[in-house]
Structures are given as C-alpha cells and as structure tokens.
Amino acid sequence: MHDVAAPNIEPTFPKLSLSNGFAALPPEFYTRLMPTPIVAPYLVDANDVAAALIGIDPAIFPSKQFIDTFSGNQLLDASQPLSAVYSGHQFGQWAGQLGDGRAILLGDVPSYNATSRIELQLKGAGATPYSRMGDGRAVLRSSIREYLCSEAMAALGIPTSRALSVIGSDQLVMRETPETTAVVTRMAPSFVRFGSFEHWFYNKQHTSLKILADYVIVQFYPELAAKENRYQAFLAEVTKRTAHLMAEWQAVGFMHGVMNTDNMSILGLTLDYGPFGFMEAYDQRHICNHTDQQGRYAYNMQPQIGHWNCYALGQTLLPLIGSVEDTEDALKGYQNQYTAKYGDLLHAKLGLLTVQPEDDKLFDAMFALMQSSHTDFTLFFRRLGDLQIAHPENDMLLRDLFIDRAGFDAWVLQYRARLQSENSLDAVRRLAMHKTNPKYVLRNYLAQVAIEKAQKKDYSEVRKLLKILQQPFDEQPEYADYAALPPDWANGLEVSCSS
Numbered sequence: 001m002h003d004v005a006a007p008n009i010e011p012t013f014p015k016l017s018l019s020n021g022f023a024a025l026p027p028e029f030y031t032r033l034m035p036t037p038i039v040a041p042y043l044v045d046a047n048d049v050a051a052a053l054i055g056i057d058p059a060i061f062p063s064k065q066f067i068d069t070f071s072g073n074q075l076l077d078a079s080q081p082l083s084a085v086y087s088g089h090q091f092g093q094w095a096g097q098l099g100d101g102r103a104i105l106l107g108d109v110p111s112y113n114a115t116s117r118i119e120l121q122l123k124g125a126g127a128t129p130y131s132r133m134g135d136g137r138a139v140l141r142s143s144i145r146e147y148l149c150s151e152a153m154a155a156l157g158i159p160t161s162r163a164l165s166v167i168g169s170d171q172l173v174m175r176e177t178p179e180t181t182a183v184v185t186r187m188a189p190s191f192v193r194f195g196s197f198e199h200w201f202y203n204k205q206h207t208s209l210k211i212l213a214d215y216v217i218v219q220f221y222p223e224l225a226a227k228e229n230r231y232q233a234f235l236a237e238v239t240k241r242t243a244h245l246m247a248e249w250q251a252v253g254f255m256h257g258v259m260n261t262d263n264m265s266i267l268g269l270t271l272d273y274g275p276f277g278f279m280e281a282y283d284q285r286h287i288c289n290h291t292d293q294q295g296r297y298a299y300n301m302q303p304q305i306g307h308w309n310c311y312a313l314g315q316t317l318l319p320l321i322g323s324v325e326d327t328e329d330a331l332k333g334y335q336n337q338y339t340a341k342y343g344d345l346l347h348a349k350l351g352l353l354t355v356q357p358e359d360d361k362l363f364d365a366m367f368a369l370m371q372s373s374h375t376d377f378t379l380f381f382r383r384l385g386d387l388q389i390a391h392p393e394n395d396m397l398l399r400d401l402f403i404d405r406a407g408f409d410a411w412v413l414q415y416r417a418r419l420q421s422e423n424s425l426d427a428v429r430r431l432a433m434h435k436t437n438p439k440y441v442l443r444n445y446l447a448q449v450a451i452e453k454a455q456k457k458d459y460s461e462v463r464k465l466l467k468i469l470q471q472p473f474d475e476q477p478e479y480a481d482y483a484a485l486p487p488d489w490a491n492g493l494e495v496s497c498s499s
C-alpha cells in the first residue's frame with residue numbers, strides 16, 4: 001500500500017441542515033421576512049471555537065459564501081427567516097411591545113454532536129415590524145463588543161449566547177455620530193426571553209401564552225413535561241438558572257447594564273450584550289451603563305433585579321400555574337439558590353475547600369477593603385492565588401493593590417490563618433484558584449482599542465483579543481499587558497445603550 005497525498009481541495013461551504021423549530025409556532029409569534037442586504041459586506045472576524053459547535057470549517061470564513069450568508073445577503077437553503085415578537089419591562093416600567101427590532105432568526109442547525117439544535121440569528125440585519133423608531137442595524141462598535149464578550153463569557157464557563165462572526169459594511173447609520181454597520185451572527189438553543197411570555201399575558205392571550213410555554217418546556221426542558229404542574233416546575237427551574245447566572249456574574253465582576261425583562265433569557269443565558277462591563281476598580285455600586293442614571297442595574301443590584309425579573313415572569317405564568325401560592329412557591333428558592341451558588345464561587349475564588357461560620361466576615365472585610373481602595377477586581381483575585389502562606393514578604397504585588405496597607409495587612413493575616421486552618425497547600429490552591437479567577441477579561445479599554453483599529457479597517461486586534469479571551473485562565477505571558485491595570489485614559493470611557 002502506498003500513501004496517497006491528500007488532494008488540495010478547496011473547503012466547501014457545509015450543507016447546514018437548517019430547519020426552524022420556532023417557525024412551527026402559530027403566526028402570531030413572529031413575522032416572516034428577509035434580512036435586508038448590506039452594501040459590499042466584508043469579514044471583520046469569525047471564530048473557530050463557535051464555528052466548531054455547528055461543524056463549520058474556519059477555512060471558509062473568508063469565502064464569499066460565508067460572508068454573504070452571515071451578512072444576510074444570501075439565504076441558506078431551507079431558511080425561513082423571521083423576527084419574533086416580545087414585550088418587556090424596561091427600567092422597571094411596562095414598555096409594551098418590543099420584539100426583535102433588528103434580529104432575524106435564520107433557523108436552527110444541529111450541534112456538532114447532533115445532541116441538540118442551535119439557532120442562528122443575525123443581529124443588525126435590517127428593520128423588522130418591531131423596529132419601532134430604530135433602523136434595524138447595529139454599528140461595528142457594538143457588534144465587536146458583543147462578539148468579543150459573548151465568546152469571553154463562554155470561555156469563562158458562564159452560560160451565554162455565542163457569536164460566530166462579525167461581518168462589516170461601509171454603509172453608515174446615525175447614532176451620536178454616523179457609524180458603519182455590521183451584522184453579528186449569534187447562536188443559542190433559543191432566544192426566547194421573559195418578555196416573550198409577558199407579551200401574551202399583558203395582551204390577555206392566554207392560549208398563546210400556553211402554546212409558548214409548552215413549546216419551551218418540550219423543546220428545552222423536556223424533563224419537566226411530565227411533572228404534575230409543568231408550568232410551576234418550569235418557573236422554578238428558570239428561577240434557579242437565573243439565580244445561578246447572577247451568582248456567576250457577580251463572581252467574575254460582570255455587569256450586564258440593561259437587565260430589562262426582554263433581555264432575560266428563558267434558558268438562563270447571558271443575552272443581549274449592550275453597555276456591559278467588567279468590574280475594574282472595585283465599587284459595589286458601579287453603574288456600567290451611562291444611560292442608567294438611577295443605578296437600577298448597578299453591580300450590587302444585579303442579584304435582586306434577577307429576582308425581580310423572575311417575579312415578572314411568575315406573574316405572567318400565573319394563569320397557567322393556577323394559583324398565587326404555587327407561583328410564589330416556585331419563586332421562593334431564588335434567594336437561597338443565589339446565596340448558595342455565590343458562596344460556593346466565593347469559596348473557590350479564595351481557594352477555600354471547607355465552609356466555616358466565620359467565612360462571611362472574611363468576605364465582607366475583603367470587599368470593604370476593596371471598596372475603600374478601589375482595588376482592581378480581576379487582578380486582586382488572580383494575585384491572591386499566588387499567595388504563599390509562609391511568605392508574607394512575597395505579598396508585594398497583592399499589597400500594592402490597596403491604598404489602605406494596614407487594612408490589607410490585617411485582612412491577609414486572617415486569610416492566612418483561615419488557609420492554615422484547613423491545611424491548605426500553596427501549589428494545589430494556586431492551581432485551583434487560577435482555574436477560577438481569570439487573568440484576562442474584556443476590559444472596556446481593550447475593547448475600545450480593538451474597535452478603534454477596526455474602524456480603520458485593521459481587524460488584527462479583534463482577532464488577537466478574541467484569542468486571548470478564549471484562554472482567560474492561562475498565563476499567556478506574552479500577553480501580560482492585556483491583564484494589566486487600565487491606562488489613565490480609560491477612566492473617561494463611557495458606554496451607553498446606543499448601539
């Protein structure tokens with residue numbers, strides 16, 4: 001037998017076996033429509049990690065077919081594109097009908113191992129009947145932010161929608177200034193939101209409400225379908241996932257920025273990346289969304305807003321669940337689920353293997369110190385992992401993060417004692433802590449640098465940053481600058497809803 005050299009075959013666009021489960025719902029749930037083509041689309045970036053989830057070979061990223069498909073300029077076979085209707089509470093007020101104003105669902109494809117299906121949605125693919133005053137477009141800036149952050153969150157192990165690609169166009173849209181547009185292809189098993197349910201409840205259409213609930217339960221929570229009160233079990237499960245998601249956000253310092261009920265995923269995913277941010281100089285009241293003047297969605301508010309949103313969902317499911325008591329019963333676990341998960345995550349962040357009654361005091365003292373010193377959140381936990389129990393003289397880098405040195409010295413003494421009490425081993429703890437405390441997160445200024453280069457058609461920084469963020473726990477010493485404190489100019493950066 002001779003080895004035969006592999007022929008040099010051009011990668012071909014995969015035959016994605018597209019269907020559209022959502023389109024099986026009755027027509028009142030959506031509007032069928034075509035994406036509006038964009039002028040002369042080009043590839044900004046696409047990523048192999050997300051592509052692998054649906055069996056796309058990265059070699060086709062630069063191809064015309066890939067670019068045309070994921071800009072909305074060319075339809076996949078069997079595509080039945082649609083935009084979905086939903087409503088929601090925005091900043092605590094009932095806002096009525098919203099809907100996918102600029103997101104068009106292409107359909108769903110099997111995941112690489114064929115165990116589930118993944119929906120493909122184009123964000124920024126043109127106006128829909130739900131656009132209200134909007135133009136249906138997304139600007140390059142916000143598209144890059146969503147693309148980078150959703151993939152960074154996935155790499156951090158936090159439930160999230162994913163992003164396959166950003167396709168750009170020189171077509172301009174008006175925001176505070178004229179900006180070029182882009183289309184992000186995002187992926188999730190479903191984009192149904194709390195607001196999708198609210199829509200039917202507030203329009204007093206309980207038949208549609210039931211159809212939607214049955215669809216979501218059968219498709220995404222099949223284990224609940226046979227429960228005595230499936231709607232109650234469903235609310236309880238969504239409540240739990242939301243509580244856990246909030247704990248994950250808090251533990252990594254992620255701030256969503258616009259936790260309106262229409263941005264809350266029914267699957268407990270991080271969804272709709274807008275004016276999000278990662279905590280840098282610690283301030284528990286930090287507001288990442290410049291538009292949120294009251295601080296409704298400030299960092300320390302997120303867990304209770306998550307709860308509030310679950311109540312809003314519970315209200316809408318009440319007609320299906322049947323009684324106020326059963327509805328409240330499904331919601332009542334939230335606080336404990338959040339506290340338990342957050343407690344686990346905090347213990348892991350501090351490298352603690354056991355739970356002791358005095359731990360809360362240790363955590364509270366730590367956050368109080370971080371608050372008064374405005375300690376960098378990510379750097380603190382990462383450096384804490386390097387602590388050596390018997391060598392306080394090596395604490396310099398950690399200690400440098402605190403203005404209140406005496407306060408730090410007192411706290412770290414307690415922390416050392418706590419570690420000793422469970423015979424913690426430096427090397428073992430360090431390894432575990434560095435797997436839970438990322439070195440790299442999407443700092444605002446890093447995104448800003450990548451965006452400014454991309455606006456000049458240099459996409460290399462988007463590529464590089466994505467690669468770094470896809471390995472957030474690895475040392476990657478060659479990229480140490482990306483883990484450093486933000487430069488002074490970053491203080492003035494403001495992020496608003498305008499996207």
Ligand code: AMP
Binds near residue numbers: 098127
């Ligand atoms: P968001 O604040 O991004 O969650 O959006 C709130 C609502 O406004 C949703 O219904 C969006 O689909 C819609 N929307 C946001 N931006 C645009 C836009 N540029 N064009 C059309 N609809 C938009």
Ligand code: MG
Binds near residue numbers: 263
């Ligand atoms: Mg939204």
